[in-house]
Each structure stands twice: as C-alpha cells, then as structure tokens.
Amino acid sequence: MRIHSLIVGGGIGGLAAALALARAGHGTDLMEQAPAFDEVGAGIQLGPNVVRRLRALGLGEALEAFVARPERLCVASALTGARIASLPLAGAFEQRYGAPYFTIHRADLHGLLLAAVREQGAEQVAVHTGARIERLSTRGDERVCVASVDGRAWEGDALVGADGVWGQVRPRIWPDALPARPTGHTAFRALLRQDALPAALRSRQVDVWLAPRLHAVAYPVRGGDWLNLVVLAESPAGEAPPDARDWDQASSRAALDRATGHVGQPLRSLLDAVPAWRAWTLCDRPPLTGPQEMVDGRVALLGDAAHPMLPYLAQGAGMAIEDAVALVAQLDGRTPAEVPHALARYAQARWARNAQVQARARRNGRIFHLGGPVRWGRDLAMRFAGPALMDQPWLYAG
C-alpha cells in the first residue's frame, strides 16, 4: 500500500528523499520555505559512497554532464606550497569502490534532483514553495500534520524533517535538544573561472593546503570550467565567533585577509585572484548518541536537520543522500500502519555512521589546523603513509 510522506525542506536531502520515495511508488508533499529554488551554495565533493547512491536513484548519466573528475587529492603546506602527500582519485577510486570521486556545484546537484523530482509528476511528488512550516501535530497515532505560516496544511503517514541545521521539526519534536552551536570556524567561499586564471593556477585536482588554524581547499566544478575555492579558518583565540548575519562583502574580505596573512605561494596568488568572497559561520552539533535523536514515532530527521557537521570530511550532503536512500529502503513494501517501525529501523541503521562522520569531521579540523612542532609530526606521517591516511575505506565503501 502507498505511504504518503510529508517532507519539510527542499535542500539536497529533502529532494533526494522525495525522489527515492517516488521511485519506490510512494506519494509525497514537499514543503520548502523559499519562494523559489535559486542557485545557492558553492562546490561539493561527492565520494564514491554518494555517487553510487545517486546512480541508484537514476541520476548517473545526468550527473556526468555537470561534474568534474579530479585526478588526485593533493595536500601541501599553505605557508610554503611544498607538497606533503597525494592520493590518486581518477580511475583508482572507480576500481577500488565501484564508483568515482566527483566534484560538482551544489546548484547543479540541486537542479538535477529537482528536475528528476518534477519528472515524477505532481501526483507523485507535489512541491510547495513559499511554504514555511511552523506547526506540527498528530491525529491519533496514525497521521502527522503540518501547517505553514500562511495557513496551508498537509497530512500524511510520515513526516521527514529535512529542514537543515536551523529547521523547525527538531525543536518541535525534541524541545529539550540543544540547538546547533557556532564552532568558531568560518568558511570563506569563492568561484573562479579557470580560463581567467594564469595557467599555473588552473587545476584538475583537489588541492588542500594546511596552515596553523586554517586550511584551504580548491577543486574544479562545472565540467572543470570553474574552480571552487574555500578557506576554512578558526577565529583568533578568545574572539567571539561572528554572527552569520554580519557577513557582507566588505567584512568577509576583511576577515579573510586577517585570517590568511601568513599564507604563502601558490595559495596567496589564488586568494588574490578572487573578486568576491562569501563567508559562512560554521555550526555543528555533537555527534549523535543514539537512534532516538533521529526518529520519534512517525517523524524522522535527515541530513543537517539530524546531524549538522563541520565540512572537513566533505560529506554533509553525502550523508543527507545516504539518509534519504536508507529511509526509503525501510519504508519500501511497508503499510502506513508499519511506518513507526520502519522509521525506527531507519534510525537504527543510520545513527552510528552519521555520528562517526560528525566525529571524524571534527577530528580532521584539529589535525588540519595543527600549529607548532606537532604539525611537523603530522606532515612527516603524511609523507610516509599519505595514501593510507588520506583514503577512507570505512566511508567510501559504505
């Protein structure tokens, strides 16, 4: 029997869930607060664990038109530019994990998912924009209901909170849960046209530069035509993290300049080539402690709504997609009456992996940003055991 789901949030996670539900023959109402879907975000890396799931959702061919296939992951010093270690990606990953390592613009991935969802038809997935959900309720044990600020209401067998780090579903269902916390880390993001860069700065690989209290990552997107650059920096010790709303062009540039004063070539030239920066205040939550933090009865969370994380393992969107696929695998073949049981199994299947990714992302931040003599030890270990330390079979094969 068909299950009817309500999905709050039309980001990567919400759309992936809507698509997976439609492919499995279930019906969905998806509510997105934005009046229209726009081109937000910057680059996203997609590990083979994520590409495999996107292929299973039928997006393999469509993805090929938008992604870049980085040749390798290369780690270097941000201070001197000296190479520390590298890991082959192209070819090697496909062989090892059965799927490649891609990089893509978030807007392209979002657009692909949205187009695939719309192809299912409004009977299968009804997408409601300008629908900011503010109230949730249940009707007996059998139905869940949501209402938007403008008075529209929807009812279904299951409710999926895919409404991101500041979403409304989590605090309504778990009023005592702590909100996400600012980490004191800021992401400064930029996109550069590769053909406008000097040849020496163009890139077909993922470059990571390490320095005390910051690191930077650059990789190609949009078939390699653009270079995505992000600098991830810690606030100076004792300084309060900036409020996300405070970032405008001028303050982003000023904060970026303060954070990167000690950076050398070639990263310095790349930073100087950026016409405009956008800053993000990074927030996360402690790793999940159990399935009870992801599901309550007929309500389930997925993606950043459930487990916001630092982007230092490049897997936030990846885990949202994994959640979506796992959720639908549990709902498949179930009746509406069996939804609570299916959601409980979903949370049981997902919480520990999400918690591990959250914890490893935090740990990567500590390692990437090491200063003093201990950073020499890190670099030495990476020189000798680089590929073994950089590859993540537990993650990519999962």
Ligand SMILES: Cc1cc2nc3c(=O)[nH]c(=O)nc-3n(C[C@H](O)[C@H](O)[C@H](O)COP(=O)(O)OP(=O)(O)OC[C@H]3O[C@@H](n4cnc5c(N)ncnc54)[C@H](O)[C@@H]3O)c2cc1C
């Ligand atoms: C600098 C940086 C780099 C990153 N790099 C990577 C990477 O390389 N790889 C990767 O996998 N991930 C990466 N991420 C993480 C990734 O972007 C997020 O984890 C992912 O986009 C989360 O998707 P989501 O659908 O869970 O949430 P969101 O994208 O936040 O979507 C939530 C949606 O819900 C809507 N919403 C919120 N409240 C309501 C409401 N009350 N009613 C209706 N709608 C609502 C919002 O408008 C939004 O559209 C990065 C993040 C950052 C900041």
